[in-house]
Amino acid sequence: MTGPEAAAKSADAVRARVERTFRDESGRALATLIRLLGGDFDAAEEAVADAFVAALETWPRDGIPANPGAWITTTARNRALDRLRRARRHAEKLVEIERGLAADEMESIVRLGSESRLADDRLRLIFTCCHPALALDARVALTLRTLGGLTTPEIARAFLVPEATLAQRIVRAKKKIRDAGIPYRVPPDELLPERLDGVLAVLYLVFNEGYSATSGDALVRRELCAEAIRLTRLLVVLMPDAAEAHALLALLLLQDSRRDARTGPGGGIVLLEDQDRARWDAAEIAEGLALVEAAFRELPTGSLPGPYLLQAAIAACHARSASPAATPWGEIAALYGILEAVAPGPVVQLNRAVAVAMAEGPAAGLVLVEALNAEGALTDYRHFHATRADLLRRLGRRPAAAAAYERALSLAANEAERAFLVRRLAEVRAAG
Amino acid sequence: MQYMLLIYMPEPAPGDGELAMPDMAPWFAYTDWLREKGIYKAGDPLAPSSATTTIRVRDGQRLTTDGPFAETKEVLGGYYVIETDDFDLALEAAARCPGALDGSMEVRPIVEM
Numbered sequence: 186m187t188g189p190e191a192a193a194k195s196a197d198a199v200r201a202r203v204e205r206t207f208r209d210e211s212g213r214a215l216a217t218l219i220r221l222l223g224g225d226f227d228a229a230e231e232a233v234a235d236a237f238v239a240a241l242e243t244w245p246r247d248g249i250p251a252n253p254g255a256w257i258t259t260t261a262r263n264r265a266l267d268r269l270r271r272a273r274r275h276a277e278k279l280v281e282i283e284r285g286l287a288a289d290e291m292e293s294i295v296r297l298g299s300e301s302r303l304a305d306d307r308l309r310l311i312f313t314c315c316h317p318a319l320a321l322d323a324r325v326a327l328t329l330r331t332l333g334g335l336t337t338p339e340i341a342r343a344f345l346v347p348e349a350t351l352a353q354r355i356v357r358a359k360k361k362i363r364d365a366g367i368p369y370r371v372p373p374d375e376l377l378p379e380r381l382d383g384v385l386a387v388l389y390l391v392f393n394e395g396y397s398a399t400s401g402d403a404l405v406r407r408e409l410c411a412e413a414i415r416l417t418r419l420l421v422v423l424m425p426d427a428a429e430a431h432a433l434l435a436l437l438l439l440q441d442s443r444r445d446a447r448t449g450p451g452g453g454i455v456l457l458e459d460q461d462r463a464r465w466d467a468a469e470i471a472e473g474l475a476l477v478e479a480a481f482r483e484l485p486t487g488s489l490p491g492p493y494l495l496q497a498a499i500a501a502c503h504a505r506s507a508s509p510a511a512t513p514w515g516e517i518a519a520l521y522g523i524l525e526a527v528a529p530g531p532v533v534q535l536n537r538a539v540a541v542a543m544a545e546g547p548a549a550g551l552v553l554v555e556a557l558n559a560e561g562a563l564t565d566y567r568h569f570h571a572t573r574a575d576l577l578r579r580l581g582r583r584p585a586a587a588a589a590y591e592r593a594l595s596l597a598a599n600e601a602e603r604a605f606l607v608r609r610l611a612e613v614r615a616a617g
Numbered sequence: 618m619q620y621m622l623l624i625y626m627p628e629p630a631p632g633d634g635e636l637a638m639p640d641m642a643p644w645f646a647y648t649d650w651l652r653e654k655g656i657y658k659a660g661d662p663l664a665p666s667s668a669t670t671t672i673r674v675r676d677g678q679r680l681t682t683d684g685p686f687a688e689t690k691e692v693l694g695g696y697y698v699i700e701t702d703d704f705d706l707a708l709e710a711a712a713r714c715p716g717a718l719d720g721s722m723e724v725r726p727i728v729e730m
Binding site for chain 2: 364368
């Protein structure tokens, strides 16, 4: 290799390393900077962006630092200080922040011994980004933008919104944090259970957006799932006593383990019963199952499992089954029954109906589905009509099944789903 | 930081006529709670929207209309001003207000001038 070629190759390697550091470390650096800058998201983001620009400039020349994350945080902190000194606008605030920065002394960040301080910063940031006073879509965008190393265009693509819309959403959220005085802290104990639920809901929503693939770029959606798992893992590390965080991690891993098996070669949906179980991710299943088992062991006697643990337990039933025929549908129906008590809702009822149909036959499932139909809560829910159609089909009630398939088809969200429903509809019509 | 808690209450139906005086005990208890927390600054009930007059000045002309500026199911029925650096406490104060039970509470930061 000639000199320039080697240089170009090593420049590429450094660039790749900076990109990886961005994914892995930007959330961490940002969390610390936001604290150091008294909750100023914008100044913190600028400082962290400055640090990554500096990394691109100096790493090719000086080599990659031993601890890239600490390098980024230290550089960002220095750039923030430079900017503040240059600006000299808010004299009072400056004195206060300078004092804070000096007291903090970067050594506490650079040394590994300060890991707990860093963890606190990120936990604060998670709770701030997921504060219920922010709109749900803003919570999601802000969490992904600040804690997960996803860029604004990536998040926009994942959620199928124009980049400008997403950028605006983030700007508005940051403005509200500032103007309303949304605190940058882990909530006090009395608020913690409720607020933790809110954080878990955001993470689960991020995962589902990536998993249920209503449409859009498959690669970006895969990234959303990975990001949700990464952030949930982080939450588990930061809050080791939060049982439902462990349970959510288990649930995400067990669902994610089926990702490759649930789409066919043409991108079509492959139902659970038709999936090639050899393609399920064994490592994710092993980790998920271990988490579920540990959670049940640690469940205080006499208390009901939380909703995420119940859903993880249901996913574990599927993961443990070597074949569809081996699925313990009775156990799954029972778990849905408990879930209905813990977290009532029509979708849970529908899922229980499916499990009951599998355990006791389609007629028993249809009784529950028709009760739901009478309530009317799921009239616009495509899975409800698809499920009802399937039960009617299996009972040989073809005209009713066809009507239900048509209704589901009118609500289908993507091509894969549509193709599946069209196929089924043709089957019941042909058989009739 | 100061927050105004705006209390939006359902309007009594026109046919209801003069309503009996609402039970003030929960409101007094609530105001006491705000004082105990050391965050109370001010607070008052407002007369019903039937007592409201809306004024606009356009091109130097004063336009006077009877009633609130917009007809809505819930109308501004009162307010509190609290002072706290804890946003979560401001939200809790709104949630504890008796007005939250049948109306809606808006928590608005007051801009310092």
